[in-house]
Amino acid sequence: MPNDARLMLLDRDTVAGLLTHDVVLEAVTEAFRLHSQGAGRVFPVVRETLPGGGVFGIKSGDVPAEGLLGFKAAGFWPGNRAAGGEPHQATIVLVDPATGRPRGIVDGNAITTYRTGAAGAIGLKLLARPDSASACLFGTGVQAAIQLDFALRTLPDLRTVRYLGSSGRANADFEARFADRCDIAMATHADTAVAASDVVICATPGRGPLFGLQAVRAGTHINAVGADTRGKRELPSGLLERARLFVDDRVQARQIGELQWLPDAACTEVGDLLCAARRPPRGASDITVFDMTGIALQDLTVARLVLQRAASAGVGTVVAWPW
Template sequence: MLIIDTEKTRALLPFEQLVPALAQAFREEVQVPLRHNHAIHPDSAMPGCMLLMPAWNNQGFLGIKTVTIYPQNAAVGLPGLHSTYMLHSATTGAPLALIDGNEITSRRTAAASALAADYLSRAQSSSLLVVGAGRVASLLPYAYRVIRPIQRVAVWDINPAQATRLVDQLQADGFEAQVADDLGQACAAADIVTCATLSTTPLIRREWLKPGTHLDLIGGFTPLMRESDDACFDGTEVFIDTAEAPMKAGDLLSPLQSGVLQRTDIRADLAALCRDLHPGRTGETQITVFKAVGTALEDLAAAQLVYLQVTNN
């Protein structure tokens, strides 16, 4: 069994390859059971949860990702999310590789965000607002640069020092980057607004979004997590990554419960977009919203990409 560490995993998942690999995976038949979600010490000072995410495909691969989420870790200087990925043969069940799950999770999340934006944002979108400055958020400008001519990046984070560190990194890599002091003004100036936080209260207001904006919500994945207000789903074109999103995402559950959003208002999922069953954006002035909770399909596609590069070289 191969053991593929963080640096190797990162090097083998460039967005130029990962975005099209995800698109291909969404076009194929992949078995993805509903994830298991387990609360860990919910009444303690450091509550957490564990996710178990299996998937298998017709190319002979079976995998499972374990994820632990501890939102309070930031207070002690640790990441809020840790994960591992075990890849098996779907034919024999034999273990093939243990792969760094943190890199798979963060890079496939950013790549899926960019993949959706390829269908849902305006083709000439050049300004990006990143809400959040953690591991996933730090990758989003690089993923978006694969599918759009991104030149200007603004970064907002509840921790201004963390936003500044990300801006410094982006500037060093050639982006016109700056810290967003006023979130509302930054939203109004952006072609694409992408959110990757663990927020439990809405951050983005509908009134801040100009016509033609694409709003990407990829941070929240539980009923208690929110990155947008209900009004963001009122009169906008709403898309999701998978059918799990309306069952588990607070950003969708709240407007569904209030009646602002109806199930029939959700236009399509990412598989339908990748299979050309829905055209995605159809006008320059539409406000599009993509809500993702993540899927084991993406993890498996990333792990397969890593494994095949290692074994074919």
Template sequence: MLILDGMDVRAALTMEDCIEAVREALKIFARRECEQFPRFQLKPATAAPLMGLMPAFQGGDMPVWCLKDVLVASGNRARGLDSHQGVILLHDGTTGEPLAVVDATAITAVRTAATSAVATLALARPDARRIAILGSGTQARAHIDALRIALPGAEIVLWARSPGQAGRLAEEAGCRLASTIEDAVVDADIICTVTGAREPLLRRDWLKAGCHINAVGASSPQARELGTDIVASAAFFVDSRAQAMVECGELLLPMREGAIGEDHIRGEIGEVLVGARPGRSSADALTVFKSLGMAVEDMAAAVCALRNAKTMGIGQEIRWRAG
């Protein structure tokens, strides 16, 4: 069994590799050639971190079971740690033998941004060249890397509630720093919201015609980065319908308000990739991709990291004997 810590994952899993792995995983999910099971969020009565459990299985020539356990500790930024901590367990899908323990924090950072890059290429206007990123944490940095691969040469504007942290990231990454959200998004062809906001950040009249939004930050039924006005007027795409109907505040809150119905989801992004659902309908259409994150994405990224790590000879190998 191979153990890959965060440094190993960053060495073995390039953003380019992850984008391709996630794109293929989304297609496989759309064709129902893999199985993703309901994920559980466990919250103790104390102020301890939330735990999420995300299982998935893929058959074929090399069947794999995957279980991601991720803990979300909202106070970690003050501790100098990422808010998401955990591991991904990979098992042989035939024998059940453990194959790898992979750092989930590093995988989550890369695969989330890689998924946004895939969705952007599928839904944004082909001539999109201006990107606004709202946030300055791990996902902001990863989205800069991913979208520079997806759209080389695009201008990136950054805004965050913490101007000091945003300024440092903008300087390091060569982005323009905006003083307000409106300034960041008013001319943007693509907007990525990667914040901890629980209330809407954007106004519909700030958005450029034909804009595409990757809404990434909120992941509970009570939280949303996009308001009803934006969601109701957008062609709304998700990673998983089943998951969105349980967890997606951007969808569930407007439904409770009576502004949209259960049929508001245009399609899963994998369905767009395989041609089962249409994507952008016109140059002026507003498109939204709501990313909640899926176990099949983690599985694809972890398997890719494991394969590359074995080729590169990195990671810690340990003997494993059942019983």
């Protein structure tokens, strides 16, 4: 066995410096296409609660024809906040499928943030009305910010944004990040904000329905980000029955996404839309929902890209990893 093998390690700051919106969007689009074509596989998800209220999960998959294999170990550790740390933690490992040896270990926090934002953008481009001008955003955290960032890049007419955070108070720092790109302000009532919006983006911990069913008007598109574990939800009862449903992966959506609450509902994977020669038209009165659970292929395609860019730029840490 060779004793000169090397392993690439990429920490948080290195990864963040290698990510751009365009390249992540390209990689996530490729992930959805590979999934739809059957070239990329998504393995069963591990998602378990931990003592103390944390969650630990593993998402894994492969693209055999491209020699891509790996997993992301990730979850939520609420106790990190007291220590001044980030409660969401993720690490991605890419593996040589021929030998089982690791090729790279990559901090996955920024990748998770960006790839989820890119997936949201794909949902908006495919499913929202092109002239969408107003949005209601639930959440003011890292994921809410990246969703809004990508939304403003994707929908050229988006000008008005109303947001709701867990504190119930205006978030000046959050508003300042987007003040030069849109008219942004805190909403005083969830249902009123939803009813006035063309697009609704839900990026919360998924502790329960965020708005009432009757607030959703005809023609609305909803990106549902927060339901990624059994028992989580952000959408009200009855909405899935009224909407055209789109998912990143049918099995995952029915196990841990919004579709866990209506698992027999018909749905379409967004990868199928990307691969279709002709996409079915969107009716002006259609309510559409994109149930975003996040698939392993998104993490793996972006991590591969990051490793390639790190090698080209001569950054990262390479360590001996003999057999």
